[in-house]
Amino acid sequence: MRIWMLIISGMSIMVFGILFPRPQSAPRQIPSSSTVEVSTLLSGLDVPWDLCWGPDNQIWYTEQAGKISRLDPGTGKSELLVHIPDVLRLTTPGLMSLAFHPDFKRQPYLFTNYTYRKDSLTIATKLVRYTYSKGKLSAPVILLEIPGHKGHNGSRIVISPDHKIMYATGDAVTITNAQSLASLNGKVLRLNLDGTVPADNPIKGSAVWSWGHRNIQGLVYSPKGILFSSEHGDATDDELNKILPGNNYGWPKVEGYCDQPREKQCCDSARITPPLMAWTPTIAPAGIAFYGSHAIPEWQGCLLMTTLKEADLRVLKPDEKGDKIISERIYLDQQYGRLRDVCVSPTGDVYVSTSNRDWNPGKGFPTQGDDRILRIRRKNGGIKLADLSGPVASARPAHEPAGKALYHQYCSSCHKEDGKGVAGVFPSLAGSPHVKGDKPVLLRIILGGISPAKQNASGKYDQQMPAFLFLKDEDIADIATYIRAGFENDSERVMPREVSKARQDPGK
Ligand code: HEC
Structure with missing residues (x-):
């Protein structure tokens, strides 16, 4: 009897769904019943740029001025693994991303990248492999060096499911770089773990995997192996992209969607891949992570994305194939200042880092204790997820000019x-x-x-x-x-x- 009722009600939902399909663009309503706790795990840091969950269940992180450390999320204790001496740290350049060798237990290598001063006039970016042993990182080997700049150095490094280094580079503020296949700037690059160029890259003998990027700040694989990037636009059009081999993402000819007359002309003559989502006014997206856990069901299957300018954590739900974003939610709005990176533990705890000691002094930041690593975890009787947003920035008094x-x-x-x-x-x-x-x-x-x-x-x-x-x-x-x-x-x-x-x- 019960079963029949279930089947009948299930069928009527199905029929309802067919007769009244949900409009494609409307954000899906997800119940917001989870309660969480937000706490500061570590403070007094200097722009923790990349948070990376390690095979030892600790958080390995970089700080922009040149430190790589390891944080035990259980005790909140952090240990310095290396301080890289030749890092050039300016407003945005410095030590950036981090990724583990996929077989770290047997091959204890860590990949990182940073800007340095090559000579008095030239800045370059190096992709470097360190070896881990007994609480220290040493024996750096340079895998790649590309031109750097005071701005737009990207970057993120992730390891692909087929064990390649995927390295997103910035255009180094040189407008011709992103569309030039001879330049390694403004690209997603694909390298073997030893830094050589894989034989099956889309362009023979070249590390270039995709191009037409301005300044990628976030890069992550979904469990299905879809590669997503977050990218800074110029005055308009920050982007979230699905990265495919041999594709051109348009910069500087096309910003965001192909919607301006000048851009339409260009899109007619060249194959340009539009973003999954674009933001104007810009929000300055940064690190992205994939939330696969059941711990916070509202976030399951979503991309978590930190933003610098808007100073919030966005939860973006991609469709099955990663071809569009069906909802966007905003959390931690303007509560901790600029947010730089995010990582997720296997049990579904979320770690977020702030970035208040680089770009900003202003708007009351940096505050005492900046920068920090925050933890958001499920907690019975904690704050309702829906209440995890701050005041809406756009609500301004009407009498202002x-x-x-x-x-x-x-x-x-x-x-x-x-x-x-x-x-x-x-x-x-x-x-x-x-x-x-x-x-x-x-x-x-x-x-x-x-x-x-x-x-x-x-x-x-x-x-x-x-x-x-x-x-x-x-x-x-x-x-x-x-x-x-x-x-x-x-x-x-x-x-x-x-x-x-x-x-x-x-x-x-
Ligand atoms: C991404 C950062 C950025 C944004 C956003 C920005 N500016 Fe600027 N602006 C700069 C920089 C950097 C300079 C100095 C450039 C130089 O001289 O090389 C500058 C220079 C200027 C100058 C010249 C100042 C002088 O004394 O020489 C003016 C005026 C100006 N900006 C107005 C604006 C206005 C108005 C807006 C908003 C519509 C704006 N800017 C948005 C970064 C920015």
Whole structure:
């Protein structure tokens, strides 16, 4: 009797599903009944860049300035394994990713990569193999060296199910790199474990596996062997991609989806793989991990992705084949500052690292105790998963000037909320002659950005100013008016028609 009822009700659900299929784009409602605990496992760190669950059930992690350590999640004790002396650490360069040899017990190798100063003018990135023995990492062997830069060095390393090194590199701020198959920058590379090029790579004799990448910050395999990446866009279009061999992901010709007229032309003439998801305004995605455990059922089968700019943990549900993202949820919103990486233990505990000592001082960060490694684990009677989000950043009082919200969305991650920037990294807009002075000069900076080619040779700043050509005249006028009126600049407002004029006349 019971069984019959179940079968009948099961059938009616099926019929219901066929007659009223769920709309494709609507996020699926997942019950949010799990309760969890969030705690700080370790603090006082300096940008823990990569968290990697080890074959010894400990968390091996890098810190940007050059340390690799090992953390016992049971005791919270951390032990230093090596301090690499020649790491060049600037705002974003430094020691980055980490991956274990797939047969670590017999071949105790660890792969890592970092930027270093080759000579007074040149920065390079090395992919290095260390050997582990008795609590120490030693005997570095360089497997690959590629050009580096003050920005866009990527990167992540993961080992593929067929035991190759997959190494995601940044475009090193050289606009031609990502589309050039002769360059190893702006790529996902595939190497044998000894650093040689596999015979079955898509391009004979080349390490290139996929191209058209700007600055990949996260890379992970799902248990089904699908490779996902997270990637930083320029002023628009951060991306989540499914990485396939021999595919072109578009940068710098196509940003995000193929939706601008210029991009459509390019997509017609070349095969460009669109992202699974793109974010504008940008969120600065970082490390990604796959959650396969039953411990937090709402997250099972999802990608966990940390973000730097938006300072949150996103839970993205891919479909069966990893061809689209069917839901996105946001947790830990702006509670711990920028989040850099995430890893998952076999029992489904989640570890997240903060990144408040690199890019930011600002918005109250770094706080005392930064940077930290946090743990989120299932706990009966803990916080409801649904309550694990903070205040929504976009909820702003209505009386604020229009330009303030836009400035917050597009400019404040670099120039800071108070316009004062960060010395040596982002110029102050307060009292800047470029802001107070000639309006066309200011508008050309905002519209066109300041590319490395336009920077003076001394390279005063570590970072570039992106172009905001994609914003509407009204929005740029509002932003320009806001920064001219405020930040002690006291200058006249900017009208949309002045923006339109600056667009037509790019000047010299
Ligand atoms: C990704 C970081 C970043 C973002 C986002 C950004 N800028 Fe910049 N901006 C820079 C950097 C770096 C420079 C200095 C470039 C140089 O001179 O080489 C700069 C320079 C400028 C200058 C020239 C300042 C001077 O005194 O020379 C202005 C004006 C400016 N930015 C306005 C803006 C506005 C308005 C926005 C938002 C619409 C914005 N920026 C967004 C990084 C950024």
